[in-house]
Amino acid sequence: xxxxxxxxxxxxxxxxxxxxxxxxxxxxxxxxxxxxxxxxxxxxxxxxxxxxxxxxxxxxxxxxxxxxxxxxxxxxxxxxxxxxxxxxxxxxxxxxxxxxxxxxxxxxxxxxxxxxxxxxxxxxxxxxxxxxxxxxxxxxxxxxxxxxxxxxxxxxxxxxxxxxxxxxxxxxxxxxxxxxxxxxxxxxxxxxxxxxxxxxxxxxxxxxxxxxxxxxxxxxxxxxxxxxxxxxxxxxxxxxxxxxxxxxxx
Amino acid sequence: xxxxxxxxxxxxxxxxxxxxxxxxxxxxxxxxxxxxxxxxxxxxxxxxxxxxxxxxxxxxxxxxxxxxxxxxxxxxxxxxxxxxxxxxxxxxxxxxxxxxxxxxxxxxxxxxxxxxxxxxxxxxxxxxxxxxxxxxxxxxxxxxxxxxxxxxxxxxxxxxxxxxxxxxxxxxxxxxxxxxxxxxxxxxxxxxxxxxxxxxxxxxxxxxxxxxxxxxxxxxxxxxxxxxxxxxxxxxxxxxxxxxxxxxxxxxxxxxxxxxxxx
Numbered sequence: 167x168x169x170x171x172x173x174x175x176x177x178x179x180x181x182x183x184x185x186x187x188x189x190x191x192x193x194x195x196x197x198x199x200x201x202x203x204x205x206x207x208x209x210x211x212x213x214x215x216x217x218x219x220x221x222x223x224x225x226x227x228x229x230x231x232x233x234x235x236x237x238x239x240x241x242x243x244x245x246x247x248x249x250x251x252x253x254x255x256x257x258x259x260x261x262x263x264x265x266x267x268x269x270x271x272x273x274x275x276x277x278x279x280x281x282x283x284x285x286x287x288x289x290x291x292x293x294x295x296x297x298x299x300x301x302x303x304x305x306x307x308x309x310x311x312x313x314x315x316x317x318x319x320x321x322x323x324x325x326x327x328x329x330x331x332x333x334x335x336x337x338x339x340x341x342x343x344x345x346x347x348x349x350x351x352x353x354x355x356x357x358x359x360x361x362x363x364x365x366x367x368x369x370x371x372x373x374x375x376x377x378x379x380x381x382x383x384x385x386x387x388x389x390x391x392x393x394x395x396x397x398x399x400x401x402x403x404x405x406x407x408x409x410x411x412x413x414x415x416x
Numbered sequence: 417x418x419x420x421x422x423x424x425x426x427x428x429x430x431x432x433x434x435x436x437x438x439x440x441x442x443x444x445x446x447x448x449x450x451x452x453x454x455x456x457x458x459x460x461x462x463x464x465x466x467x468x469x470x471x472x473x474x475x476x477x478x479x480x481x482x483x484x485x486x487x488x489x490x491x492x493x494x495x496x497x498x499x500x501x502x503x504x505x506x507x508x509x510x511x512x513x514x515x516x517x518x519x520x521x522x523x524x525x526x527x528x529x530x531x532x533x534x535x536x537x538x539x540x541x542x543x544x545x546x547x548x549x550x551x552x553x554x555x556x557x558x559x560x561x562x563x564x565x566x567x568x569x570x571x572x573x574x575x576x577x578x579x580x581x582x583x584x585x586x587x588x589x590x591x592x593x594x595x596x597x598x599x600x601x602x603x604x605x606x607x608x609x610x611x612x613x614x615x616x617x618x619x620x621x622x623x624x625x626x627x628x629x630x631x632x633x634x635x636x637x638x639x640x641x642x643x644x645x646x647x648x649x650x651x652x653x654x655x656x657x658x659x660x661x662x663x664x665x666x667x668x669x670x671x672x673x674x675x676x677x678x679x
Contacts, residue, residue, distance in 0.1 A: 180545065190514055190541045192473045194566035194591060197573070335479055336469065345470050349593045352473070355568060356591075 174376075174415060181369020189368040191348070198355045203370040205275050210377060215274065222266050223381060226299060228256040229263075231382075233389040246395070250386045250414065260382060260410045261292035265361060267378035269296040272359040279303040279354070282361040283347040285312060285340035285406070287319025289363030294328035297361075304328040307347040309339035364407020372412075379413025386414060418560040420507050420535040420583035424617045424638075427460055433670040434619060434639025435630065437646045437663060438463040438511065440481035441498070442490030448502050450650060453659040455504035458667035462504065463641060464534070466492055466512035473540045473622075475595035477644045481651060492520045492528060499532040509536040509562065509583070517550065526553040536560035536583040544576060551580075560584075565610060567591050567602040574606070578613040585610050587637060590623035595644030601629065604636030627669030634673045642666065 172184035181187045181203075189199055209215040223229040231254045236247045252260040265282075272280055280297050283306075284290030290306040297304035306323055310332040313320050320330050336342035344367075351360045365372040390398060403411040417425075427434055437454050439447055441464050451462050467482035467490050474482070492512075499508070510529055517525040517539065529537065537559060542550060544563065551561045560583030565574050568591060578585055587610065589601035603620030610618045620633035621641030630640035649662055 188546055189543060190546060191543065192540050192566070193543050193564045193577070194473070194568050194588060196543045196545075196566075197568050197570055335476065336483075341470065345472060348472050349475070353592050353596070 174412075177369060177373050181373070183372070187369055187372060191368045192352060194352045195348070195355060195368070198351070198360075199368050199370070201275070202271075202359075202374075205271060206370050206374045206377075209271055209274055210374075215270065219267055219270055219378075220381075222270065222299075223263060226256060227262045227266055228254060229381065230385045230389070231255050233386060233393065235393065248390065248393070248395070248398075250382060250389075252382065252410065257288070257292045257295050259288045259292065260379060260413060261289045261363060262296065263381050263413070264363060264375050264378040264409060265289070265292045265296040268359065268361045268374070269293075269300050269302060272302060272361070273300055275359065277302075277357055277359045279305070279358040280361045281305045281307065281347050281350055281354075281358055282363060283307050283340065283343040284319075284323075284363070285309070285343070287312070287316040287323070290328070290330070291319055291322050291326070293361050293363070294323040294326035297328065298326045305350070306330050307333050307343040307350065309337070309343050310334050311338040312340070312343070364409050365412045366407055375409050376412040379409045382410070382413035383415060418535065418582050419558055420509070420560040421616065423507055423535075424461070424584050428617050428638045432460065433631075433634040433673055434460040434617070435663065435666050435670050436461045436463055436509070436619060436621075436639060436641045437666075438465060438478075438641065438643035439650070440465040440467060440478065440485050440647055441495040442467065442485040442488050443481045443647070443650065444484070446656075447650075448498060449656055450654075450659045451502060452504055453656045454646075454663045455506045457660040457663035459506060459663050460639065461507040461509055463509045463511050463538070463643070464495070465643075466490075466495055466510055466516050468513040468516050470515075471513060473593055475593040475644060477595045477648045477651065481647045484651075492516060492525060496528045496532040499534075502533075507536065508532075508534045509538060509560075510534045511538040511540070514539050514542045514546070514550075522550055522553040523556075526550075526557045526559050530557040530559050534559070536562050538562045538564070538586060540564055544573075544580060547580075554582075562586055564588050565606050567606065569606075571609070574609055575613050578610045578616065581616060584617040584619050584638070585614075586641070587618050587620045588622045589620050589633065592623065594622055595625075595648070596623065597625070598623070601633050603633045607633075607637035627665045630666050631669040631673040634670050640666070640670065 282293040467485040563581040587603040587606035589603035607618040617638040619639035625645040
């Protein structure tokens with residue numbers, strides 16, 4: 167596969183991947199971002215933490231997820247096509263990988279509460295699930311429009327003990343849910359971790375989320391080897407906030 | 417020293433507690449008249465908000481004002497051209513988000529703002545670590561880059577911020593977005609800590625909505641900034657006269673505040 171430039175390297179000291187990245191947050195949140203960067207750097211270099219992360223991914227997250235060869239489509243197109251089945255991970259998407267990592271880190275930092283944004287509800291359901299596993303208090307910000315469109319996911323989050331706050335500002339969708347979660351974080355940053363679900367936001371979030379999601383690419387590489395594929399010619403990934411794409415490309 | 421800092425220092429050295437109300441540029445047709453009324457009624461400087469769609473440190477009131485302003489087509493260029501008609505002789509300080517000046521071009525935005533007699537800029541989502549380029553653009557145009565110190569800022573960071581800020585240091589009174597009602601301001605304590613490092617003026621903002629709170633904050637700081645309470649009044653359709661009496665009530669409270677103890 168060709169190089170993807172600076173995006174898959176470790177970011178520089180300012181949290182940049184080439185021209186992108188950095189930290190554009192209010193001063194009130196800077197100490198928390200610096201604390202998180204340090205906590206994640208230490209944890210990710212700590213074999214015990216990484217071991218626990220992988221253990222929970224396996225015993226709770228439903229990993230490894232299989233690689234399925236799409237035989238009929240392959241035949242039809244005259245190619246070999248494989249699907250990495252993140253739909254079979256616990257809670258139904260790759261979101262669980264990142265939240266297992268971030269909730270373990272929350273516990274390690276001694277914070278008893280997480281907040282998160284969600285669009286359709288996948289990240290919210292995953293966060294509520296991982297928070298419930300560790301007994302962390304959990305509040306999810308969701309655009310009001312999305313709470314109606316995805317009422318079933320609201321029900322699931324509440325069933326898992328989370329509080330769902332409908333966001334009525336701006337366009338009442340994901341972008342506004344992120345803004346609202348950031349605003350809330352300013353008020354409670356001393357005891358609350360913001361469990362951001364995409365490769366976005368201030369450093370170290372994009373880096374940390376990519377690292378927690380890199381399990382997708384690691385597994386897929388091994389599984390393809392076992393199926394006799396040394397290196398795929400092409401990887402296709404869907405992109406919402408980008409964490410799935412960053413994870414498979416790793 | 418920037419001209420803003422020179423004038424704010426002389427205000428302080430003359431024993432006057434500064435009152436700085438905030439107006440959202442372009443939120444209504446006659447916003448310039450509101451600014452003039454505030455200056456006339458005793459405001460020492462005016463904070464002018466340049467609207468942004470995702471104001472991260474602002475609560476619902478300023479969000480609403482920003483939305484109204486954006487719907488009226490406000491941009492950095494439109495504000496700069498409108499400011500030609502503004503007749504006030506107190507310093508103008510812009511408050512906006514980094515996206516606005518980055519999108520407009522750092523050098524160009526700094527030059528445009530200074531050309532419209534703006535002498536300082538507050539960008540709350542631009543922490544020290546990201547600000548070098550913008551500070552450079554401001555320095556070329558005698559525009560002060562004003563930094564915030566928050567209650568969560570540890571002492572070593574506070575020291576760095578106090579040394580880098582120009583014009584004045586913005587002490588964020590509460591761990592909250594603008595316009596959140598609640599507990600006593602931590603701004604006074606921040607002001608005291610900043611004063612131990614540098615003698616740049618310190619103003620307290622975020623969490624001040626009444627004359628009593630302003631006078632309380634100013635007992636330890638050099639001035640008070642009031643945003644949400646001012647903007648809320650205007651969103652409800654306040655007149656020029658309402659703005660004057662609002663500002664006069666803060667002026668009165670600050671002129672009768674207990675003197676700062678510099679000892």
